[in-house]
Amino acid sequence: MQPLVESVFYWSDLFGTAVFAFSGVLVAGRLRMDGFGVIVLAAVTAIGGGTIRDLIIGAEQVFWTADTLYLWVILVTALLGQYIAQLPRRLPWYILPLADAFGLAIFTIIGTDKALSYGTSGMVAVVMGVITGVAGGMIRDVLAREVPMVLQREIYATACILGGVLYTCSLAIGITPLLATMLGMLGTFILRVAAIRWHLSLPAFSLNR
Amino acid sequence: MQPLVESVFYWSDLFGTAVFAFSGVLVAGRLRMDGFGVIVLAAVTAIGGGTIRDLIIGAEQVFWTADTLYLWVILVTALLGQYIAQLPRRLPWYILPLADAFGLAIFTIIGTDKALSYGTSGMVAVVMGVITGVAGGMIRDVLAREVPMVLQREIYATACILGGVLYTCSLAIGITPLLATMLGMLGTFILRVAAIRWHLSLPAFSLNR
């Protein structure tokens, strides 16, 4: 990709990191955690998924150990986020879900793309995109002693799967990386926003025994 | 080992993967998870232990990223399993525990053997066998917000330890790999089945304070 596109991508990733970190801050606040707990929940939400991905694909370095800016974004989000979350004047309710959907889209494509660059099959790459998108939130929920939201509610991970499949298939049929990225991100973003807007969810599987 | 033995071993491993995945499906059903949650619980149960093992011993590749068949087995089990679990006509009650004990035996020996092939000591190899056998189920239980069953109930992990020790010691005294595998698997399988049949358990350690 061209330098400009690379740059937009990188800053979008940092933006997604901040949004995911902020969702960790909100959970920490509900559990009355201390400052360290806020940072930990922000960090696992924001970089937990990417860390697991990097370990499994055997990346040379876990991404945030090579580029400290991710940690700084988390730290600043954890500190500022505590005040922002308590402000009386609020943003419109849809801002945070939209930002989260955008973060989910970029995390998914970055994860899928990184796995492909390490030579995995398309199927494994899609799984890595999903892990990048949702595993951090799952660890956050486990630390907060909740059944991970993503396993029970609205379409969330499914949006990652759609985006990852769109991206991988687009590349496979020879579409340019930039267009494939657009398609993949749009797939994840639109399905996620639609799920929020119309409360779409997968049918629950229930064994009453 | 000869090609035929290798082949039997490989298909047994896939069978164990399906059985472990199905146990994840059952837990997901009790928690009313959606389709994605079913797949995640099936996957962590089936390949969680082997993944942790491969990361810790520093395997060149995590096994399921190199051979996509494991993911397909999990996906098919997660989809078919939801229907099988709801069928009115049931298999005899002992089929699933027997299949699970077989899966535990094969996972244990595969984990112990892989660790040894990476040059670990016998003790570390036994630990890796145990991790391969039980860690996936522990993650499943944590995601389901339960204290992992394996830490509290019936003899389960102890059967892995027995099998791993039998296998490692057999190799150490010069028994052929095939026979050592048989001994190790039988050790795990028989102790586990006996524990189910006669409700054997280790004494609980209780601090009432």
Next chain:
Amino acid sequence: MQPLVESVFYWSDLFGTAVFAFSGVLVAGRLRMDGFGVIVLAAVTAIGGGTIRDLIIGAEQVFWTADTLYLWVILVTALLGQYIAQLPRRLPWYILPLADAFGLAIFTIIGTDKALSYGTSGMVAVVMGVITGVAGGMIRDVLAREVPMVLQREIYATACILGGVLYTCSLAIGITPLLATMLGMLGTFILRVAAIRWHLSLPAFSLNR
């Protein structure tokens, strides 16, 4: 460092391993776990943090797979610890917290130092020191189905941060490794002991919604 210092350091590390393992034994006892559960909780508390650190920094070997003595210390602690915990005559109450603070100090410096030796930035090294010190206890608490203590109560992880920052900065300004180690360990130890003695804690962040 000189051989004598190396040796003192190594045995201190094993002592910290035993103390952390014992804290796992106590939690297992409250949950009425069986013998295997006691060993697992002892092990994850004692070596869980160092394992995550070694995976993330990409150490050639996870430390306890290269030196089996750690596993033996855990095994012996898990077995003896069950009896010690039930003895009617008790040690003075402050012995265990002091030992734990010492273990925290040594784990923090070892983790920070190991990360630096793999070429990480100072900030990442401090994070690795914190992970080495507290991640094992967090896994223990998650397995015990509790919100990790370290996220909510008294100053604990903050003591790791202080020690890691002192150590890293000392090295950066040219202080000898031995003195930097002393400073770092003292920083962690004293802040932790002070937190216990005067019940110091960070303010909780609470969102009442």
